[in-house]
Amino acid sequence: xxxEDNESAQCPYCGSDSECEHLLLxxxxxFRRASSGALFEAFDEKWGSILRAHEDDAHFDERTAFEGxxxxxxxxANASHEFVIEGGPGMTSAYLAFYVATNRKMRSACxxxxxxxxxxxxxxxxxxxxxxxxSLSDRNWTKLTRGERVSVRGKGYCHxxxxxxxxxDFIGGTDGELVVRYGSPKDGDYSARGFAGKxxxxxx
Ligand SMILES: [Zn+2]
Numbered sequence: 001x002x003x004e005d006n007e008s009a010q011c012p013y014c015g016s017d018s019e020c021e022h023l024l025l026x027x028x029x030x031f032r033r034a035s036s037g038a039l040f041e042a043f044d045e046k047w048g049s050i051l052r053a054h055e056d057d058a059h060f061d062e063r064t065a066f067e068g069x070x071x072x073x074x075x076x077a078n079a080s081h082e083f084v085i086e087g088g089p090g091m092t093s094a095y096l097a098f099y100v101a102t103n104r105k106m107r108s109a110c111x112x113x114x115x116x117x118x119x120x121x122x123x124x125x126x127x128x129x130x131x132x133x134x135s136l137s138d139r140n141w142t143k144l145t146r147g148e149r150v151s152v153r154g155k156g157y158c159h160x161x162x163x164x165x166x167x168x169d170f171i172g173g174t175d176g177e178l179v180v181r182y183g184s185p186k187d188g189d190y191s192a193r194g195f196a197g198k199x200x201x202x203x204x
Contacts, residue, residue, distance in 0.1 A: 009097045012079045022099045024077050024109055030093040032066045037098070038106060039073065039113055046117050072116060073098050076109040111203045115174050116145075122204040123180050123195035130159055130194065132166050132180065133204065144199075147173035154180075165190060170199055178202050 013022045025037035034043040047069060054060035074080060077098035086092050100106045111119075118141045124131040132154055140150045154166035167181045167190050178199040183190035195202070 008083055008085070009081060009095065011099055012081065013099060013101055021103065021106070022101065024098040024100050024106065025073050026095055026097040027070060027073075028093045029066070029070070029096050032062065035095065038110055042110070042113055042117065043069070043073070070096060072113065076100075076112050078105060111200060114203055115200060120204040121168070121178070121199075121202045123178075123202050125194040126159070130157060132157060132194075134168055144170050144173055147176070166194070172199075174199055 008017050009023075009026060010017050011020050011022050014020050016022075019026075019036050023037040025039040025043055026035045027033065027043070028035050032047075034040045034047065037043075047066070050065055050069070051062070054062075054065075078101045079099045081097045081099070082094065083097070084092060084094050100109050118136065118138075121134045121136075122131065134152070134154050136144065136150065136152065140152060144150050149172075150168075150170040152168050154168055156163060156165050158164070162184060164182045164184055169179045169181070171177045171179070176199050178195065178197060178201075179193060180195040181190050182192055182194050
């Protein structure tokens with residue numbers, strides 16, 4: 001977490017005081033909203049869904065929930081920085097900016113964040129001629145986050161005039177492995193492997 005307050009954002013890697021390639025997220029902690037950064041949209045969406053889910057909950061602690069979401073971002077960032085922007089009366093905001101050191105780290109941080117928030121999975125094989133996507137149901141997503149094995153059938157696809165079913169086996173939770181098998185209903189053999197790798201690597 002940040003060690004000192006400053007009057008403006010400043011990237012610890014390039015010195016920029018505006019949105020640079022290292023900015024993972026900048027959040028307004030006074031008014032509790034995302035303001036910029038690569039995670040802006042994903043964060044905003046997640047925060048919106050948390051608020052909607054607790055709309056009728058009089059005991060919902062919005063502050064703690066917002067801090068909890070920022071803590072997730074903090075675990076994905078390499079550095080953070082706190083600052084205050086003075087506005088008119090009632091308009092002064094405290095900000096928290098999170099940075100990552102490299103492009104590679106940026107990609108992985110964005111994937112990790114979406115992995116915590118029910119991502120769309122995408123795999124491809126046959127030189128990308130076959131590209132499949134999968135969204136898990138809430139129930140299966142909950143099982144996956146608990147580390148339970150999840151096996152689901154995809155939507156199926158056609159390749160060279162033939163129909164195939166795709167089966168997705170998630171083994172070992174979000175940090176585990178994903179195998180996508182396929183086969184033709186003609187012989188009912190679905191053991192051919194189209195994709196095998198880290199679940200993490202299949203986040204769209
Ligand atoms: Zn920078």
